[in-house]
Amino acid sequence: MKTVMILGGAKGVGREILSACLEKGYNVSFCGRDAREGKEIIQASGKADRLYFHPIDLNSIREIENFHRETLRRFTKVDALVVYAGITPVASLTDTDEEVFDSVFNVNLKAPYFLLKHVVKSMMEQNSGSIIFFGSAHMDYGEMDRTAYALTKSSLYTLSTHISHHYARHGIRSNYVVMGWTDTEGELKLRASEGKSESELKREASAAIPMGRMLSKQDPVPAVMYLISEESCMTTGSLIRITGGEYI
Template identity: 40%
Template sequence: MSLLRLKNKVIVISGGTKGVGRAFAEVAGREGAKIVIGGRDEKSGKEALRNIRIFGSEGIFVHCDLLKVEDCRNLFESAYEKYGKIDGFFNYAGVTPVSPLDTCDEETFEWVMDVNFKAAFFCCQEAIKYMRKNGNGSIVLTGSAHAWGGQKNRAAYACSKGVLLTLMEHIAHNYANEQIRCNYLTLGWTPTEGEISLRESLGETEQHLRNRAAHILPMGRMCEPGDYTEALIYLMSDDSKMMTGGNFRMTAGEYI
């Protein structure tokens, strides 16, 4: 039986319609949280909300294009108008195109940095503004092992995740005195919709991807979206109220 570890908390999730974002949205709802899902896929968002309601909680979907700062602001304004507070923010939205340093074009670089960093920066700005009103809050930024150098064909992505690590440390250092926490959840190699789509565009099937990854990763398999939900519940709950500035690694033993 659930302990309702997130009872009555209001949690905003950017990119909450896919992958780890959606998995956490549904589990957090099961744990008693009110969920605000930000994204572009309304159908998927509303499916997640139906699953949340089955377990007796509630939430809303806010259509937003995270390339637009005004949409980032509207996501948090809508959450506050609906529920009167914001307790947590999980920044999941991100893109991972092929982007080697020696061939990455300006358009790809700007797209990656705008989605992965600029949107996160302004979402965190809004999160802090509303968390101040209730005197505390937890922000979790989605990290990657690529932040420590990265693979050759992910240069722009690696840089975006590296700067998110700096943003996490900045928030943790400068807002702890307001009881606003920020931690970095380093995800491993995960067969999300985006990862599978990218690999298929390069001629690799999902099964081949999984088989190849199983031989590379020390723990013998890829991480699944559901593998991260317990860590996220902990980071959003009062159990972690003294944890900030942390790098929470869940990578199946992968260290790039």
């Protein structure tokens, strides 16, 4: 039985991946800030024996090692790590203050980096593992008001290709999934704060995306499940764009 570790997993596409993994019979270790929310997800699943939730604030890496340690204690191994958690502050280069910069780099880059430090070591010991990074079309240059976010996403791509190049001899593969404009809870909340309704947001996205609609939270899941599975055993160093053609 595979064990999948998710950095995040309580919301958005991460939650959909968690559900898909449970349907496959996998164990899942996930994390988040809200312990009550984690407990509710476990109770609602009816599969408490295959789920572990670790409360953590990703602005600090103090609990990162414990998250990994407790996952191994519960399930003995990590077959796949999905790096999903991230924040998207609205700030241009000229508007970003230090607090926003530090927060986005802590959550989007520093926390994954130090979790990978531990996960890659354990994957080396078992001589296998799959790492899936969630990226963004902002990685190429980013919208004008997403500067710090764009930098973290491009850095994660560098980290993914670094791992795929240097750790393939240990049976570890690493791939980068570019997720397009998606109707996650975070995106809807952000747009609502800007005075934009969900229907207005989706109309705007439909006009901008070549495939004619915003992504649902389920759209990226099949690609992630493929990268977790042994069917992708020779797939590493890849970048896959699930964007509805937003890039073209």
